[in-house]
Amino acid sequence: MLFSEQLRKAVDPIWEASFHHPFVKELGEGTLDLRCFRYYVLQDSYYLTHFAKVQALGGAMADDLQTTASMAHHAQNTYEAELRLHETFMKELGITEEEKASFVPAPTAYAYTSHMYRAAFAGHFGDVLAAILPCYWLYYEIGERLKHCKPNHPIYAKWIEAYGSDWFKQLVEQQIARLNDIAETVSAKDLERMKQHFWISSQYEYLFWDMAYKLEHWPIEEEDVYAKERA
Numbered sequence: 119m120l121f122s123e124q125l126r127k128a129v130d131p132i133w134e135a136s137f138h139h140p141f142v143k144e145l146g147e148g149t150l151d152l153r154c155f156r157y158y159v160l161q162d163s164y165y166l167t168h169f170a171k172v173q174a175l176g177g178a179m180a181d182d183l184q185t186t187a188s189m190a191h192h193a194q195n196t197y198e199a200e201l202r203l204h205e206t207f208m209k210e211l212g213i214t215e216e217e218k219a220s221f222v223p224a225p226t227a228y229a230y231t232s233h234m235y236r237a238a239f240a241g242h243f244g245d246v247l248a249a250i251l252p253c254y255w256l257y258y259e260i261g262e263r264l265k266h267c268k269p270n271h272p273i274y275a276k277w278i279e280a281y282g283s284d285w286f287k288q289l290v291e292q293q294i295a296r297l298n299d300i301a302e303t304v305s306a307k308d309l310e311r312m313k314q315h316f317w318i319s320s321q322y323e324y325l326f327w328d329m330a331y332k333l334e335h336w337p338i339e340e341e342d343v344y345a346k347e348r349a
């Protein structure tokens with residue numbers, strides 16, 4: 119069994135939970151509360167900004183220039199396709215510059231991005247790939263599943279179109295093939311660590327939907343902290 123197949127099998131219950139999460143289901147049905155999607159777009163823009171940096175770090179850690187160039191191309195795609203799509207959503211949802219300026223990453227968005235940096239800084243290129251792959255692959259599978267839904271909200275339809283597209287499929291397939299190539303060359307101990315990164319990222323993907331659906335916030339908001347200081 120290919121390494122990617124072993125990983126996919128190991129996280130199946132976690133991915134199933136994502137497929138059935140109310141955020142994903144209601145997005146497909148077009149019934150998702152726009153407040154949740156608005157919140158998601160802001161948090162996901164933060165996530166994707168760091169995701170692109172981790173892709174670029176991966177490029178710097180790669181053994182050959184061709185892979186470095188390809189990872190840089192992937193980072194550019196995150197910026198030019200996914201982040202631009204979010205920019206469009208932000209305009210359509212009336213998200214203001216003030217809202218963007220006062221943005222605070224939610225605990226889950228902060229923890230997930232921190233996990234990816236940790237995998238990158240404490241490991242090798244294979245660690246980066248294993249940590250970022252669920253981000254590609256899970257969204258691709260969700261795009262495939264939702265592709266046949268016709269939500270009567272244009273924003274949700276656009277989101278599904280992006281992740282159900284051939285363009286996204288190609289990016290996912292490239293990274294899966296790259297991971298399998300690397301898996302052939304590293305030690306059993308490395309593979310175990312990579313498996314764990316993949317598993318943790320899969321858990322965070324689930325938590326990310328949950329974060330947006332529940333409009334997660336820090337237990338003590340900034341104003342409360344300052345109020346305590348003044349007291």
Ligand SMILES: Cc1ncc(CN)c(N)n1
Nearest residue numbers: 162165166253254257326
């Ligand atoms: C949290 C998350 N995971 C994955 C993707 C798809 N690149 C995304 N936009 N956001």
